[in-house]
Amino acid sequence: MAFIVNDVDISAAEPKELLFDKHVEYIANHGNDQNDFEYCMTEFLRMSGIYWGVTALDLMQQLEKLDRKSIVEFIKKCQCPTSGGVAACEGHDPHMLYTLSAVQILCIYDCLDQIDVAGVARYVASLQQPDGSFFGDKWGEVDTRFSFCAVAILTLINKLDVINVPKAVEFVMSCCNADGGFGSKPNAESHAGLIYCCVGFLSITNQLHRLDCEKLAWWLCERQLPSGGLNGRPEKLPDVCYSWWVLASLTIMGRLHWISSDKLKVFILSCQDTDTGGFSDRTGNLPDIFHTLFGLGALSLLGHDKLLKVNPTFCMPQYVLDKLKINTQIISV
Ligand SMILES: [Zn+2]
Numbered sequence: 001m002a003f004i005v006n007d008v009d010i011s012a013a014e015p016k017e018l019l020f021d022k023h024v025e026y027i028a029n030h031g032n033d034q035n036d037f038e039y040c041m042t043e044f045l046r047m048s049g050i051y052w053g054v055t056a057l058d059l060m061q062q063l064e065k066l067d068r069k070s071i072v073e074f075i076k077k078c079q080c081p082t083s084g085g086v087a088a089c090e091g092h093d094p095h096m097l098y099t100l101s102a103v104q105i106l107c108i109y110d111c112l113d114q115i116d117v118a119g120v121a122r123y124v125a126s127l128q129q130p131d132g133s134f135f136g137d138k139w140g141e142v143d144t145r146f147s148f149c150a151v152a153i154l155t156l157i158n159k160l161d162v163i164n165v166p167k168a169v170e171f172v173m174s175c176c177n178a179d180g181g182f183g184s185k186p187n188a189e190s191h192a193g194l195i196y197c198c199v200g201f202l203s204i205t206n207q208l209h210r211l212d213c214e215k216l217a218w219w220l221c222e223r224q225l226p227s228g229g230l231n232g233r234p235e236k237l238p239d240v241c242y243s244w245w246v247l248a249s250l251t252i253m254g255r256l257h258w259i260s261s262d263k264l265k266v267f268i269l270s271c272q273d274t275d276t277g278g279f280s281d282r283t284g285n286l287p288d289i290f291h292t293l294f295g296l297g298a299l300s301l302l303g304h305d306k307l308l309k310v311n312p313t314f315c316m317p318q319y320v321l322d323k324l325k326i327n328t329q330i331i332s333v
Helices: 020-029 037-041 043-059 068-078 096-108 117-126 144-156 165-173 192-204 213-221 240-252 261-269 289-301 318-323
Strands: none
Touching: 020 043, 020 289, 043 068, 043 096, 043 289, 068 096, 096 117, 096 144, 117 144, 144 165, 144 192, 165 192, 192 213, 192 240, 213 240, 240 261, 240 289, 261 289
8 A cells, every 4th residue: 555645746846056146136136126026025024034034145155246335224224222122024913933033144244233132132021921931922822932932132242141041941842742842832732833943942951851852753754755855743744944953963972974965955956046036835836935035944954054153042153153252962873
């Protein structure tokens, strides 16, 4: 009996090389047209969109293609003077996700002092709950993604001591499942994106010894499909962003070599748009800025010679973390 595998056929897909210049152009022009349909539709995640573009261009050593001054001014306007949190764009409510994106951009631009850093720390601390978990914003949704955001933000601004770290670790470990993976809350299904958040969280807090690395790495390896692409959960289609979540987790656990790098590279390259530049989620689909960063990030983890080295925990260029003297725990086998 044959199993039916949900996968894509990339045998006829071009290109086989990185379309470097096309991607630079795609990202540099992204969001330039403020009347653009996509620009209007993505207002609610504008701050993260800028982080994806800034990071992608920095990995390609083309950061000067974006206007640093207007980006920093935009971030300043998005910080809420009362709570200290940062919103996706002016006039919206602050959220943990956009606060992390804003801090990441300012670290890349080496100008954290442009916002109220004490306010950011106060905002993150205010979202921690008695069980150690974090709300994403004042509306009170709990998710392990926000635990990752909290320790990532506070480490980047050097204020990790404003939260109860042991409690935060306890909560994340309560979301660990029997398959070695993690979900969004206790007893929630394992998912590669949340595994990345929890592994990243444990790498930042120096607690990687709590992982069952063998079991978890097996689960992650099983995400690779015959096309070479990776999915996020059993029976799902491959997707370029999972190349990042899975590969970064395996890298942190020192087990990148457990999957076929060559096949994954072919899959990621097949998701490039040969006309406009940019990467799509899977072969033949339309590109977007999110998948463009994670495609480039995964290629960097695989050692692509045209890209700067990316840090697997923070998804930022390694040189930025070196400059900030931030060391994240990585297992070497
Ligand atoms: Zn995706």
